[in-house]
Amino acid sequence: MAPSKSDSDNPPFVISRDYDAPPRLLFKAFAERQHIMKWFGPVGWPVTMCEMDFRTGGRWRMAMTGPSGVQNTPFGGTYLEMPDRKIVFDNGFEVPGAGRMVMTVTFEPLDANRTRLVFSTQFGSAEMRAEHLGMGFEQGLGSGLEQLDDLVRSLAV
Amino acid sequence: MQTAQLDRVFGALADPTRRAILARLTAGEASVTDLVAPFRLSQPTISKHLKVLEGAGLVSRGRDAQFRPVRLEGAALAPAAQWLGDYAKFWGESFDRLDAYVQDLKRKERRHGAVKKRQR
Numbered sequence: 001m002a003p004s005k006s007d008s009d010n011p012p013f014v015i016s017r018d019y020d021a022p023p024r025l026l027f028k029a030f031a032e033r034q035h036i037m038k039w040f041g042p043v044g045w046p047v048t049m050c051e052m053d054f055r056t057g058g059r060w061r062m063a064m065t066g067p068s069g070v071q072n073t074p075f076g077g078t079y080l081e082m083p084d085r086k087i088v089f090d091n092g093f094e095v096p097g098a099g100r101m102v103m104t105v106t107f108e109p110l111d112a113n114r115t116r117l118v119f120s121t122q123f124g125s126a127e128m129r130a131e132h133l134g135m136g137f138e139q140g141l142g143s144g145l146e147q148l149d150d151l152v153r154s155l156a157v
Numbered sequence: 158m159q160t161a162q163l164d165r166v167f168g169a170l171a172d173p174t175r176r177a178i179l180a181r182l183t184a185g186e187a188s189v190t191d192l193v194a195p196f197r198l199s200q201p202t203i204s205k206h207l208k209v210l211e212g213a214g215l216v217s218r219g220r221d222a223q224f225r226p227v228r229l230e231g232a233a234l235a236p237a238a239q240w241l242g243d244y245a246k247f248w249g250e251s252f253d254r255l256d257a258y259v260q261d262l263k264r265k266e267r268r269h270g271a272v273k274k275r276q277r
Contacts, residue, residue, distance in 0.1 A: 013244065017252045021259040025266075029259055039258040042250035099164075117255075119248060123167065 012104075012120040023085050023107035023115045030087055030105060040064075049074060056082055060089065085109075099123070162214070166237045169213035174198065175206050179215060182229035186219070192227065 019026060029035045031054050037047045041064045048071055049063040061076035077090035077100065085107045092100035101123050108116040169175055178192060193203050207227060210216040214233035219226040 013241070015245065015248050015252065017256070019256060019259060021263055025259050025262050026255075029255060029262065035258070035262070039254040040251055041254075042247055043254070117252070119252070121244075 012122045014118065014120045016116060016118045018110065019115045019117060020113065021115060022113055023109050026107045026115050026117060027085065027087070031082075045072075051076075054079060054082070056080070061094075163236055163240065165213040166215065166233060169209050169215055170237065172206070172209075175210055178203075178206060178210065178227075179229060182216065182227060186226040186228040188224045188226055 029039065033050050033052050036052075037050050040047050040062070045064040045066050047062055048065040049061065051062075052058070052060040054060075056079055058079045059076065060079065061074055063071050063074040065071045073093050073095060075091055075093045077092055079087070079089045080102070081088040086104065088102065088104045090100050090102045092098045101121050104118075104120050104122075106118045108118065110116055170179075174196060177196065181187065181192065181195065189200060189203060189207065192207075193200050196203060207216065207218075211218065215230055217228050217230050219228065
């Protein structure tokens with residue numbers, strides 16, 4: 001499967017975090033429905049619908065409910081790859097013409113009980129971004145698109 | 158938020174030459190000739206990149222018929238910056254919650270392991 005353009009053309013957005021837990025546990029937190037529902041999404045937006053068929057080629061679907069009490073548009077996709085310590089899946093909102101992005105999570109052991117999680121997003125289309133915007137979160141940069149970050153900062157619009 | 162506009166901005170930013178042109182323009186407006194010099198690219202190539210940037214609203218061209226100086230339109234970046242900020246925040250908060258959650262899982266496993274050992 002070749003879900004998107006080359007990396008140099010379409011730089012991924014990367015977030016990295018170190019955890020005080022073994023890779024096995026973090027993998028489990030992503031791979032099992034009862035676990036992912038407990039942490040996925042920002043505070044105040046609980047996951048209120050979650051279906052997952054965790055195997056290569058299997059589908060997943062989720063929806064969150066915001067402070068207004070109305071369930072947001074569901075999103076989801078297909079698990080593309082899941083070797084040890086890595087999960088690749090695509091994601092898009094369930095609206096006609098919505099763009100898709102490919103997300104890769106890797107769990108790299110730092111020592112016996114510590115893990116570096118690297119989460120990268122390859123954007124297929126910016127339509128996704130607009131959908132997320134609709135959720136009304138506020139500013140808070142932490143982007144892996146360094147060049148864009150630098151540019152934005154230097155402009156300080 | 159107009160999706161198509163955001164698409165054009167991110168599309169325009171996806172190319173390293175175009176990002177370099179924008180970075181150069183933060184120092185002030187420039188003619189196409191000024192922009193061709195540092196890039197070792199042909200003028201038509203630079204012009205093509207400028208058209209993409211213009212289409213995304215990231216640059217504008219002056220009226221002067223001969224030089225048509227290229228100017229940065231920084232405000233066009235704001236929606237893209239906002240989107241990235243929202244996205245980073247979404248995942249940043251999720252990963253904070255994941256941290257608390259795996260600590261919980263760890264404790265539960267430890268307790269469970271201890272019970273199993275005692276039962277043996």
